[in-house]
Amino acid sequence: MSIGDSLSVVNATKYYKKYKAVDSVNLSVNKSEFLTILGPSGSGKTSLLKLIAGFEELSSGSILLNTQDITLKKAYERNIGMLFQNYALFPHMTVFENVCYPLRIRKVPKDEVKKRVEEMLRLVHLEHFGERYPKQLSGGQQQRVALARAIVFNPPLLLLDEPLGALDKNLRQKMQIEIKHIQEKVGITTISVTHDQEEALTMSDRICVMNRGRIEQVDTPENLYKRPKNRFVAEFIGEINLIKGNVVGIEASKAKLKTLDSQMVTVEVENHQKDMKNTPMLLAVRPENIQIARDESEFQNTLKARVFETVYVGEAVKAKTQTITGQEITVKIPSAISDGISCGKEVLLGWNDKDASLIADEASV
Numbered sequence: 092m093s094i095g096d097s098l099s100v101v102n103a104t105k106y107y108k109k110y111k112a113v114d115s116v117n118l119s120v121n122k123s124e125f126l127t128i129l130g131p132s133g134s135g136k137t138s139l140l141k142l143i144a145g146f147e148e149l150s151s152g153s154i155l156l157n158t159q160d161i162t163l164k165k166a167y168e169r170n171i172g173m174l175f176q177n178y179a180l181f182p183h184m185t186v187f188e189n190v191c192y193p194l195r196i197r198k199v200p201k202d203e204v205k206k207r208v209e210e211m212l213r214l215v216h217l218e219h220f221g222e223r224y225p226k227q228l229s230g231g232q233q234q235r236v237a238l239a240r241a242i243v244f245n246p247p248l249l250l251l252d253e254p255l256g257a258l259d260k261n262l263r264q265k266m267q268i269e270i271k272h273i274q275e276k277v278g279i280t281t282i283s284v285t286h287d288q289e290e291a292l293t294m295s296d297r298i299c300v301m302n303r304g305r306i307e308q309v310d311t312p313e314n315l316y317k318r319p320k321n322r323f324v325a326e327f328i329g330e331i332n333l334i335k336g337n338v339v340g341i342e343a344s345k346a347k348l349k350t351l352d353s354q355m356v357t358v359e360v361e362n363h364q365k366d367m368k369n370t371p372m373l374l375a376v377r378p379e380n381i382q383i384a385r386d387e388s389e390f391q392n393t394l395k396a397r398v399f400e401t402v403y404v405g406e407a408v409k410a411k412t413q414t415i416t417g418q419e420i421t422v423k424i425p426s427a428i429s430d431g432i433s434c435g436k437e438v439l440l441g442w443n444d445k446d447a448s449l450i451a452d453e454a455s456v
């Protein structure tokens with residue numbers, strides 16, 4: 092089954108009076124893709140989704156479904172499926188009637204309705220719950236009914252806005268996987284909004300990171316984590332060390348960075364970064380990619396630092412260290428090999444080039 096269309100948002104801007112909530116956004120979503128819009132509260136995620144749904148009018152720009160311009164279409168004409176946190180089921184209708192509803196208002200013939208609703212209930216594993224009322228279901232089951240209702244009429248696009256926000260953590264994680272499976276099975280193009288990075292990483296083919304109404308980066312979860320394009324993305328997703336330095340030379344695809352305390356490290360550079368000589372930059376490296384080295388030959392890069400705090404986090408020990416100039420670097424060491432890491436200890440931190448990236452030293456926002 093594949094019922095999705097592709098979507099293009101072209102140069103979309105949305106003002107609420109003088110406030111620019113969505114700022115020149117360009118975004119393409121492929122047919123059958125699961126794309127998550129991730130960003131802090133107030134970054135414009137819901138506003139962007141409302142523009143796509145047709146609940147808000149664009150101040151400028153356009154929206155295309157496949158190649159058809161739908162910018163001026165009303166929400167109901169766009170025929171898009173939606174699932175929001177508070178998009179409640181009709182309490183006086185049974186599960187069957189709830190899922191039926193979008194087909195009834197579209198005047199779908201009766202025998203087709205029954206077939207279609209039964210198919211949807213099977214898809215969300217609620218085929219034996221058709222006669223129940225919403226209040227007789229758990230939170231997760233209710234969300235599955237809402238999902239069935241959102242896609243029963245074969246919409247070209249499914250929009251989710253923090254649909255799992257009301258559920259507790261365990262159930263939320265289960266539902267993330269369940270929704271993802273259903274989405275893959277049906278092949279419906281899906282755009283989901285969340286401020287929860289774990290949810291975004293679990294569910295998405297690609298993630299679009301938003302900040303202050305603008306897109307910072309659109310990429311696969313893996314690339315976003317391993318190759319954040321700027322400081323905002325680096326700091327928003329997971330934990331990361333940003334080591335300050337000056338690029339003193341670039342050879343082939345590697346830059347030599349002199350840290351503030353005059354230690355030298357190398358890092359791979361992207362093509363567009365090749366004119367960065369004499370520029371202050373940040374070397375970005377995740378705590379789990381740094382280890383305690385025996386000597387300088389063990390890793391491509393090593394830095395001397397001193398441990399000033401250790402935190403036991405179960406599977407690992409997080410050690411906070413500082414170089415002589417006060418540059419902080421956090422290291423995550425698997426518990427099994429963390430013996431001897433204690434406050435005050437001088438250590439040699441080690442990592443390899445492939446585990447680090449170079450980003451501009453712009454002010455953090």
Ligand code: ADP
Nearest residue numbers: 107110112130131132133134135136137138139
């Ligand atoms: P998010 O979903 O990322 O939390 P929103 O899109 O809801 O962000 O909001 C983005 C910004 O636009 C916020 O500063 C919010 O206060 C503002 N905003 C949202 N809706 C309206 C509205 N209807 N009128 C005025 N300001 C709004």
Ligand code: MG
Nearest residue numbers: 136137138284
């Ligand atoms: Mg929102």
